[in-house]
Amino acid sequence: MNNQAEIKHIAKRKSKNKLFHRLFYFSTCFGIVALALLLIQILVQGGSWLSIDFFFNFASRIPENAGIKAAFVGTLWLMLITAPLTFIIGVATAIYLEEYANQSWFSRLIQTNISNLAGVPSIVYGLLGLTVFVRLLGLERSLLSGALTMTLLVLPIIIVSSQEAIKTVPNSLRNASFALGANRWQTIVKVVLPSAIPGILTGSILSLSRAIGETAPLIVIGAVSYIAFLPSSPFDTFTAMPIQIYNWASQPQAAFTNVAAAGIIVLLAMLLSMNAFAIYLRNKYQRKM
Structure with missing residues (x-):
C-alpha cells in the first residue's frame, strides 16, 4: 500500500x-x-x-524634414555624464556595504532603503530632481539636472547588482590575500574587484540601458521637446530621444507616427549596442579569470 x-x-x-x-x-x-x-x-x-538626413536634421513641423540630431546628441550627453557618476558612486557604496560595514542596525537600514529605492517609480525621481537640482541648487532645466536625476534613478540598481557580484567572490581568495600580508584595501583592489568586475560592468551597463529609455523624469524636470541647436556644455538646455519620440507620437499628422517609429528604431539600436557591449565585457573578463 x-x-x-x-x-x-x-x-x-x-x-x-x-x-x-x-x-x-x-x-x-x-x-x-x-x-x-x-x-x-x-x-x-x-x-x-531612416536616412542620412534623419540623423543630421533637427526636429521640424514638417514630417519629411524632421530629424533626431538634437535628441541623439542630448542622449549621448546624458549617458556621458550619468555613466561615470553612477559607476563610481554605486561601486564605492557596494564595496563599503560588503567589505567595510559591520552588520549593525544602521547598515541594515541602509541596505533596506537601497533595496526599496530600486522599486520606486521613475516619476518620483523626476519630482526629486525638480525640487533639488532644478530649484534648490539652481541648475535650471539643464543637462546636468537631467544627468543627476538619472543617476539617482539607476543608482540603487547598480549598488544592488554590484553587491551581488562582490558576494560571488569566494572568501578563500580574501583569506589567501590576507595570509600573504595584504591589507583590506589591497585585497579589494587586487583580488575582489578583478573577480567581481564582469558582474559589476554587466549590471551597470544594463542599468544605464534602462535610464536611456526613461521619459517621465525628463518631462518632470523640464526637458524641452524641440530645440534647434546642440548642447555645448552640461548647463545647456537639452532634449533626449524618448522625449522626442513622445512628441512625434503625440502629433496629429499621421506621418509623424512613422517618424516616431524611425526614432524608436534608433533608440533600440543604441540599447542593443549597449547590451552587446555589456556581454562583450563580461565574456572578456571571464576569460581572463
Missing part, C-alpha cells in the same frame, strides 16, 4: 511539473511573439524613414 501511494504521489508530481512547464513555455512564447510583432510593425513603419 505504501508503495502504491508513493507511486501515485510521484505520478501526481510529474503531472504538475508538466503542467507548469507547459504554462511557462506558453507564457514565454506569447511574450516573444508579441515582442516580434511589435518590432515588425515598428520596422515596417519607420524603416523607410
